[in-house]
Amino acid sequence: MSKEENRTPSAFPPRKRLIAAAVFAVAAAGAAFLYFHPPGEFKFYPGCLFFKLTGLYCPACGNTRALYRLLHGDLPGSLHMNPMLVPLLLLAALLFCKPELSRSRAVGWTAFWVVAAFWVLRNIPVFPFTLLAPGG
Amino acid sequence: MFCSQCGSENPDAAAFCVKCGKPFGAPSSAPQQPQVQPPAGVKPAAVPPPQIESHMLGAILSTLFCCLPFGIIAIIYAAQVSDLVAAGNYAAAAEKSAKAKNWIWAAIICNLLGWVITVASIVIFVFYSTVNA
Numbered sequence: 001m002s003k004e005e006n007r008t009p010s011a012f013p014p015r016k017r018l019i020a021a022a023v024f025a026v027a028a029a030g031a032a033f034l035y036f037h038p039p040g041e042f043k044f045y046p047g048c049l050f051f052k053l054t055g056l057y058c059p060a061c062g063n064t065r066a067l068y069r070l071l072h073g074d075l076p077g078s079l080h081m082n083p084m085l086v087p088l089l090l091l092a093a094l095l096f097c098k099p100e101l102s103r104s105r106a107v108g109w110t111a112f113w114v115v116a117a118f119w120v121l122r123n124i125p126v127f128p129f130t131l132l133a134p135g136g
Numbered sequence: 137m138f139c140s141q142c143g144s145e146n147p148d149a150a151a152f153c154v155k156c157g158k159p160f161g162a163p164s165s166a167p168q169q170p171q172v173q174p175p176a177g178v179k180p181a182a183v184p185p186p187q188i189e190s191h192m193l194g195a196i197l198s199t200l201f202c203c204l205p206f207g208i209i210a211i212i213y214a215a216q217v218s219d220l221v222a223a224g225n226y227a228a229a230a231e232k233s234a235k236a237k238n239w240i241w242a243a244i245i246c247n248l249l250g251w252v253i254t255v256a257s258i259v260i261f262v263f264y265s266t267v268n269a
Contacts, residue, residue, distance in 0.1 A: 023197070046254040049246070050204055059208065060200055088200050095193040102192035105222055108215030111196060115208060 020096075035071045039064045059084060059119045062134030081134050084118055140186040143230035188229045190217040191236040198243040206243035210236045 039045050050058040062082035069077035070085065078085060091111065095102045102108070122132035130136045137146050137160070139153035146153055150160060192214040199207030213236035220229035 044254060044258055046250040049250055058205055060202070063200060085200065088196055092193060092196050092200070095196070099193075102190045102214070103188075103218050103221060105215065105218040108190065108192055108211070108218045111192070112208070112211045112215050115199060115211065119205075119208070 031067070031071060034064070034068055039068055056123050057119075057133055059115050059122075061122075065134065080136070083132060084115065088115075138186045138226045143186050143188055143226035145227065186226050186230075188217060188221055188226060188233050189237075190214045190221075191233060191240060192218075194240045195236055198240045198247075202243035202247040204243050204246050206239050206246065210239035210243065213239065 045064050048058055048061045050056070051061055060082070063085050066078040066081035066085040069075075069081060075086070088111075091107075095107075118132065121129050122136075124130075137148045137150065138144070139146055139156060139160075142153060142156040144153060144156070146160075153160070191210065195207055195210035195214045197207075198210060213232045216232045217229045217236065220226070220232060
């Protein structure tokens with residue numbers, strides 16, 4: 001009886017499974033489209049609104065080009081455009097496989113401080129930091 | 137006892153949450169159970185904390201793919217959820233959890249809006265160039 005009550009609910013209740021399936025479907029469709037439409041040749045990608053408004057890079061600037069290169073197996077090229085795409089994708093995969101980690105304070109605050117530091121540093125137009133900017 | 141849905145505190149004998157009305161299981165099947173002392177050396181199986189979603193996964197994905205700093209705000213709220221859950225403040229954690237979710241949606245909607253404007257401007261451009269040709 002007490003075992004039955006104390007059992008934690010399934011990590012993926014039906015509603016969450018539906019959301020996960022929708023996210024996967026959109027991601028697969030987006031990735032398939034991106035694979036055949038390189039961001040350099042096709043001008044219709046919206047680009048970063050934050051960059052257009054402020055002239056500063058956001059933490060995700062360069063992600064379209066980075067993901068295009070990653071989809072074509074070009075890991076160095078991907079890191080060149082946005083060095084945070086691959087690590088954050090790995091973290092997302094980890095959180096998806098181990099949902100209890102998303103309640104970890106260490107993981108949460110590390111993710112925040114790394115992304116915040118990355119955001120600031122990639123906007124510094126001096127040599128070592130220019131490596132973090134798109135195409136750097 | 138804390139509600140597993142909204143995190144608000146309830147009397148232990150309550151059948152429904154005072155705040156959101158979530159039923160706490162059949163009362164007949166839940167007699168008051170004495171706290172069993174776990175054997176020494178074994179990690180005590182604590183009362184399961186209410187499942188408050190931190191939305192960290194969604195926050196990271198929206199930071200990656202929605203290209204707006206809203207995702208970072210969602211990461212801050214998601215991290216605060218884990219702090220508050222660790223501190224046992226489930227009501228405040230539920231509040232932060234809702235805020236994280238709202239910022240994720242804000243990022244998604246802004247991103248979709250960007251795509252709608254992009255597609256609309258392409259359509260208008262193509263329309264005018266064919267009309268002028």
